[in-house]
Amino acid sequence: MRVFVTGAALVVGLALAAPAVAAPGQCSMTGYDAFACDVTVDGGGITFELPSGETFVFAHEADGEGLGYLIPAEPQPGRYPEELGRFVPVEGEAGCWFGAKDEITFCAALEQ
Numbered sequence: 001m002r003v004f005v006t007g008a009a010l011v012v013g014l015a016l017a018a019p020a021v022a023a024p025g026q027c028s029m030t031g032y033d034a035f036a037c038d039v040t041v042d043g044g045g046i047t048f049e050l051p052s053g054e055t056f057v058f059a060h061e062a063d064g065e066g067l068g069y070l071i072p073a074e075p076q077p078g079r080y081p082e083e084l085g086r087f088v089p090v091e092g093e094a095g096c097w098f099g100a101k102d103e104i105t106f107c108a109a110l111e112q
Contacts, residue, residue, distance in 0.1 A: 025110040029056065030103065039108050046108060056106060057081065058097065064089045068099050068106070 027037040027048050037048040045059040045066060053073030060066040068084035085101025096107040 023110045025108060027106065027108050029106040037108075039110055048108065058087060058106070064097075068097075068104070 021042070022038045022040045025037055025039045025048075026034055027039065028034040029050060032051055035051050040047040045057060047055060047057045049055050055071040055073075057069040057071060058066050059069065065086060065088050068087045069081040070084055071081045072079065084104060085099045087097040087099040087104075087106070090096040090098050090105065093107070095109050096105060098105045
């Protein structure tokens with residue numbers, strides 16, 4: 001069974017979370033089919049690795065919204081993550097967020 005990490009649940013979970021906790025799940029992102037992933041939830045957002053080896057980071061700010069970042073597969077000193085802009089929850093699609101800057105949608109589902 002899969003439980004979706006929704007905007008509201010994310011806010012509550014982030015408020016209670018201290019150390020990072022990784023859980024197996026299924027993720028999707030524009031440009032990729034659904035894929036198995038380990039979703040890390042900590043006090044500031046969620047993180048998962050893309051099939052390309054890059055890491056996607058969602059930094060929560062408020063009301064289920066936040067900023068998205070893409071970290072290269074092989075980060076180098078002095079190189080910043082790529083900022084993907086603001087993401088907002090997708091209405092009617094639990095566990096999914098949309099970023100208007102590059103028209104990217106990502107979803108995260110945790111297995112229970």
